[in-house]
Amino acid sequence: MELVPLICDGCGAADDHPKLHYGADTYHHDCIPYRVLQDLTTVGTFVDGRYVETPGVAMSEEAAETVARLVDIVDVCKGGLKGDDLRAYITGEA
Amino acid sequence: MSGTSGLSSGANGVAQLALAAINGGTALSITTPLKVLFLSAVRTTNNGTDTEWSTGSGYTAGTGFSGLTFAAATTGTTGASQLSNVAAQITNAPAGTWAGCIVKDSAGTPKELWYAPVSPSKTVNSGDTVSVPSGQFSTNLG
Numbered sequence: 334m335e336l337v338p339l340i341c342d343g344c345g346a347a348d349d350h351p352k353l354h355y356g357a358d359t360y361h362h363d364c365i366p367y368r369v370l371q372d373l374t375t376v377g378t379f380v381d382g383r384y385v386e387t388p389g390v391a392m393s394e395e396a397a398e399t400v401a402r403l404v405d406i407v408d409v410c411k412g413g414l415k416g417d418d419l420r421a422y423i424t425g426e427a
Numbered sequence: 428m429s430g431t432s433g434l435s436s437g438a439n440g441v442a443q444l445a446l447a448a449i450n451g452g453t454a455l456s457i458t459t460p461l462k463v464l465f466l467s468a469v470r471t472t473n474n475g476t477d478t479e480w481s482t483g484s485g486y487t488a489g490t491g492f493s494g495l496t497f498a499a500a501t502t503g504t505t506g507a508s509q510l511s512n513v514a515a516q517i518t519n520a521p522a523g524t525w526a527g528c529i530v531k532d533s534a535g536t537p538k539e540l541w542y543a544p545v546s547p548s549k550t551v552n553s554g555d556t557v558s559v560p561s562g563q564f565s566t567n568l569g
Contacts, residue, residue, distance in 0.1 A: 336522075337550045353556040354525060354549055356563060362556070372561050373514045378498045379562045387498060387512055395460055395494030402485075402518045403556060420554040423519050424484060 350416045351406075351423055362410035362419070370407065374400050432543035434566075435529070437474030440539045458534040463515035464491040465557060469527035469544040477529055477542065484553055485519030489537075492517055495530060495564070506569010516558035525549045525557055530564065541566055 336349035343364025353360045355369055365373075368384055377386040392400065410419055420426075436442035441455065448455040465486065468478035482488040498512040515528070527544035531537040541564060551557055 336552050339550065339552065349552060351552065351554040351556070353558060354520075354551060355558050356560050357545065357549075359549070369560075373516065373558060375561075376496070376512050377561060378510050378512050384561075390512070392513055393460060393494035393496060396492075396496075396513050397494075399492065399494075399516050399518060403516060406518060406556065420552075423554040425519075 348416070351410075351420050353403075362407045365407065373403060432541065433473050434568075435470075435473060435539035435542055437539070439536060440474060442473060444538070456534075457538065457540075458532045460493045460533055461495040461540070462489075462491050462493045462531050462533060462537070463495050463559060464489070464529050464531060465517060465520075465525060466527045466529060466542075467524045469529075470542060477527075479529075480521060480523060483521035486517055486521050491515075491528075493533075497564070497566070503569075506567055508565065508567035508569075510562045510566075511559075511564035512561055514558050514561045515564075516556060518556045520551050520553070520555045520557045522553040523551055525551050528559055 338347045338349050339352055339359055340347045341361045341364050342358045343360045353362055353365055372384055375386050376390045376392050377384055414422055434442045444455050447453055465480045466477045470477050479488050480486050492515040495515050496513055497509045500507050500509040525545055526548040529542040530540040
């Protein structure tokens with residue numbers, strides 16, 4: 334499996350570590366800006382350029398499962414798991 | 428998402444079904460949850476064809492991300508619009524190219540709803556997370 338180095342729009346590093354593709358932007362999982370992580374983990378929308386959570390609206394069960402997996406990946410990445418070790422954790426190929 | 432996008436028409440598209448419903452024909456039925464399928468090639472016309480990612484790693488072809496929802500519709504001088512209100516994401520994506528997405532319903536023969544490219548397309552490594560931000564499915568009629 335050939336891994337392609339990609340530039341992190343958070344820290345600027347170019348490497349083949351696992352990343353988040355957030356639309357056109359790309360981040361290491363521990364470089365995700367707060368506003369992006371909030372967008373990824375809540376139900377809401379952008380109003381005049383600001384992210385606003387929608388009160389009283391629950392995320393679908395399917396979406397919540399995906400969010401839980403993402404938050405877990407972000408947590409272990411912030412805990413120090415990087416590069417091939419992080420990829421092995423994500424893919425289950427450890 | 429940006430570039431040529433729209434409401435799917437053709438064999439399994441809903442454009443002609445929506446028109447018929449609006450014009451007094453058969454009511455349009457959409458089966459939830461809505462699914463976001465990730466594509467390596469995106470149609471260039473409303474009734475064109477796409478190439479979906481194959482099943483692998485954390486991606487299941489035909490299912491993709493399940494559970495897309497939208498905020499309430501708003502109206503304006505050019506018609507009505509509705510924005511997605513959750514991010515559509517795949518963790519542990521397979522290696523390949525992300526060229527765009529299509530939204531389908533969960534009917535036995537899924538109806539094709541909206542499609543949109545990622546411009547420019549992106550290279551994805553195995554294990555990456557791929558996400559369409561909340562609000563990026565910006566749909567409108569008018």
